[in-house]
Amino acid sequence: MQRILVADVGGTNCRFASFSLENDRLSLEVTAVIGSKTLTNGQSLFAALEETLSQPVESADAVVVGLAGPVDRQQGRLTNGRLHVNIADVPACPSGRCLLLNDFTLQAYATLTPPGIAALHVAGPAKERGAAVESSSKATVGNGADARARTEPRSIVGAGTGLGAASLLPIGTGEWLPVPSEAGHVAFAFLEEEEQEFRRFLCRELGQPFVSAENVLCGDGLSILHCYLTGQLLQPRQVGERALSRDTPTLRWYARFLGRFCRGWMLSTLCRGGLWIAGGVAAANPLCVTSPTFRESLYASSDATLALLQHIPVYLVTDTDSGLWGAAFAGQTLLQKYGHTHSSVPL
Incomplete structure (x- = not known):
């Protein structure tokens, strides 16, 4: 039996977990959650992992860390926080057995694991979402026998403290290539004058001339939208509880904006295998993606692309451990491909 320790670090929370891997079967053993604000560097991150899981990092067969921010090989920085990680500066991390990945690379991998298979189908055709890994956890497999869904590109988006997006490409022989992005930081497209008025209000409140998709769909943007309306x-969090859990003007505006961003990402990535929506906002407030307004915005497209969009299944990830499962999948891939000796892993 092999053991994989994982961390999924977001702007607000940091989740840890220990997985066992035996006979190609992943089992989730224990999880823990701490606040991300206490973490400043790789040493503090790995110390917290060891303390909360009561397991030394050195004993793990693989360690995988997902970070909500840009990652360049062994280094990464949390976009909405102080944490900076350089794996080379962490002596406790097993050499050649530690991966640092963007957090939505983990979420992309998670579409192949139980949380992705059990995700709620909210739009488009229901396609089979067969797992790429075996698991001891129960999962609901989607209806149908469309094996193509397991060999077509997939994409993931998610709004929480920040806005993440990634895609997953099949590269043959059952392998997948994750493609991270920083799409949450591109300019958001506002339309008619009513939306332009909100854009100007948002710019004034943020004190900046540029409005990104993350500014609109996450954090302060959600508060500012509710205040504007x-x-x-x-x-x-209060906006979610009071205004996104029932039909309100805030819900309708937010669902319209989220649907627009999802539509753009679907067209950009041609994710015929499906779009998964993760992140704390939609998971805690499913009406954001099940409301008629979301679907109207999702399919507000030209005749040239409407049929394409309508043939892409859309799912809502409700399991808050999805990133941990994605990290475990990455660790399993590392161990299967490179064993214990490879020092540079192209993931």
């Missing part, structure tokens, strides 16, 4: 200034 109601005059009430609430924390993002």
